[in-house]
Amino acid sequence: MEIDESRHAGIARGGFALSHSNARSTVGSDREPRVRGRLAPSPTGSLHLGHARSFLIAWLAARRERGSIALRIEDIDSTRVRPGATRAAITDLAALGLDWDEGPDCGGFAAPYVQSKRFEIYQEYLDRLIEYNYVYPCTCTRGDIERAASAPHAGDEPVRYPGTCSSRSAAEAVKLGVDSFAWRFRVRAGEIAWDDLVLGRRAIDLSRFGGDFVVARVDRAYGRFTPAYQLAVTVDDALMRINRVVRGDDLVLSTPRQIALYRAFQFSPPQFAHIPLGYDESGRRLAKRDSSITVRSLLDRGADPRRLIGALARECGLTNEIVPSRPADWIDRFELSEIPRDKWIVTSKFLQELVS
Ligand SMILES: [Zn+2]
Numbered sequence: 001m002e003i004d005e006s007r008h009a010g011i012a013r014g015g016f017a018l019s020h021s022n023a024r025s026t027v028g029s030d031r032e033p034r035v036r037g038r039l040a041p042s043p044t045g046s047l048h049l050g051h052a053r054s055f056l057i058a059w060l061a062a063r064r065e066r067g068s069i070a071l072r073i074e075d076i077d078s079t080r081v082r083p084g085a086t087r088a089a090i091t092d093l094a095a096l097g098l099d100w101d102e103g104p105d106c107g108g109f110a111a112p113y114v115q116s117k118r119f120e121i122y123q124e125y126l127d128r129l130i131e132y133n134y135v136y137p138c139t140c141t142r143g144d145i146e147r148a149a150s151a152p153h154a155g156d157e158p159v160r161y162p163g164t165c166s167s168r169s170a171a172e173a174v175k176l177g178v179d180s181f182a183w184r185f186r187v188r189a190g191e192i193a194w195d196d197l198v199l200g201r202r203a204i205d206l207s208r209f210g211g212d213f214v215v216a217r218v219d220r221a222y223g224r225f226t227p228a229y230q231l232a233v234t235v236d237d238a239l240m241r242i243n244r245v246v247r248g249d250d251l252v253l254s255t256p257r258q259i260a261l262y263r264a265f266q267f268s269p270p271q272f273a274h275i276p277l278g279y280d281e282s283g284r285r286l287a288k289r290d291s292s293i294t295v296r297s298l299l300d301r302g303a304d305p306r307r308l309i310g311a312l313a314r315e316c317g318l319t320n321e322i323v324p325s326r327p328a329d330w331i332d333r334f335e336l337s338e339i340p341r342d343k344w345i346v347t348s349k350f351l352q353e354l355v356s
Contacts, residue, residue: 035067037244038237039093039100042074043085045288047092047295049346050248050278053312057275058246059098059327060316060334061197070240071103073114076232086114092295095305097326102240110240115232122227125235125265126183126216130170134264135183135215137173138165158253161211179221184212185230185260192256197273197336199249204256213257230254234261242270246336249274250285273336278344286346293346303354311354315344322353 039055041047047055062069071090075081090105102108112118129135140148140161148162166186173181187210193203206213215231218224227235233254237245252274262269278286280293291297299305306324313319313330317340323329 033243035062035065035244036070036240036242037062037067037246038070038072038240038242039098040072040074040233040247041089041093042077042080043082043089044077044080045082045085045294046291046297047089048278048286048288048290048293049295049298049312050286050293050344052092052096052295052308053278053315053344054246054248054275055093055098056096056309056312056327057316057336057339060330061244061246061273061336063328063331064334064336065244067244068101069099070108070110070242071100071105071113072236072240073104073116074229074232076115076227076229078116081116088296092299095299096295096309097305097328108240110236113240115236118232118236119225119227121239122216122232122235123225126225126227126231129185129215129264130173130183132264133170133186135170135185136166136168136212137170137176137181137218138184138212138214139176139178139181140164158210160208161213163212166212173218180217180219182214183216183218185215185257185264187212187257187260192259194255194259194269194272196255197244197246197271198339198341199252199274202252202255204253206256206260209253210257215261230257230261234258234265234267237270238262238265238267244273245270246273246275248277250277275339276341276343278346281345281347292351298351298354301355308354311350315350316340 037058039058041051059069073086075086086104100106102110102113104113144164145161146159148164161184165184187206189205189207191203191205193201196202213230214228216228217226255272259269280286280290286293288294298308304324306326307322309327310322310325313325314322317338318330318333
């Protein structure tokens with residue numbers, strides 16, 4: 001099933017892109033606009049040191065350019081959201097001395113800054129994808145996809161969706177006769193490339209890695225629609241005019257998917273910077289369930305937030321020793337391109353340094 005290109009051209013003419021043209025980023029143009037970054041915590045548990053380090057880097061990457069920052073709460077996965085975690089995240093970020101110019105607590109032109117309050121916006125953009133046949137309804141179960149996948153997958157490589165349902169048009173969704181299905185975005189063959197501010201030039205062919213991806217799930221029996229992360233984040237970053245996205249390198253494979261969505265919506269993608277995540281000494285990714293590494297538990301155990309920031313600054317390669325400090329003290333010294341490329345290992349010695 002082909003995307004209707006003649007109608008696609010109509011997206012721009014019809015005012016769809018034009019009505020949101022202010023979302024277009026013009027980074028790199030003559031009229032170098034202000035950098036707009038974002039902090040996007042998920043309220044599924046407490047912020048841990050890995051988040052704190054990533055948010056410090058994202059914050060510095062915007063402030064270094066005298067840019068502004070939006071705080072956005074990413075809570076679309078309602079089954080994982082913990083009550084009170086949003087308030088706790090805001091409290092913890094503020095305790096570390098990080099600030100923002102727009103957010104759920106202070107408002108802004110793109111409010112609301114909480115994803116669970118933006119479902120009507122996501123529906124509007126999903127409707128555009130449906131209208132122009134960028135998506136099709138997929139009724140496969142996870143088991144169906146794994147059984148049909150042509151090649152065995154290894155490591156982090158996602159199971160490639162084999163295209164079982166791709167001959168359906170978007171319009172066929174109404175006569176499917178099932179209560180629940182997923183909207184899948186048709187990816188095109190060929191590499192999608194971007195110049196990552198940390199990793200350098202990257203290019204990924206989605207038709208080989210993962211294939212057509214889910215942008216929303218529909219459950220008619222419950223009258224429910226749930227946007228997938230890729231759709232929500234792309235729409236939010238575009239409408240919030242975010243032009244510099246700094247985030248963990250676990251999301252590298254999300255980036256070409258989001259760029260494909262930016263292209264479908266005729267938005268210019270932001271600059272992306274993917275930074276190494278934090279790991280414990282046994283090589284596992286830092287997890288919210290490990291209370292010894294949460295910002296809150298460290299502060300409760302007497303860690304000075306200024307010492308914490310000083311230690312994180314050292315772990316970002318900004319200094320060789322722990323200098324008690326505020327995030328703002330590191331703005332002039334910070335260079336995104338100089339962030340260490342290796343996995344960040346949180347050692348027990350490091351944890352002791354924080355509370356000593
Ligand atoms: Zn399917």
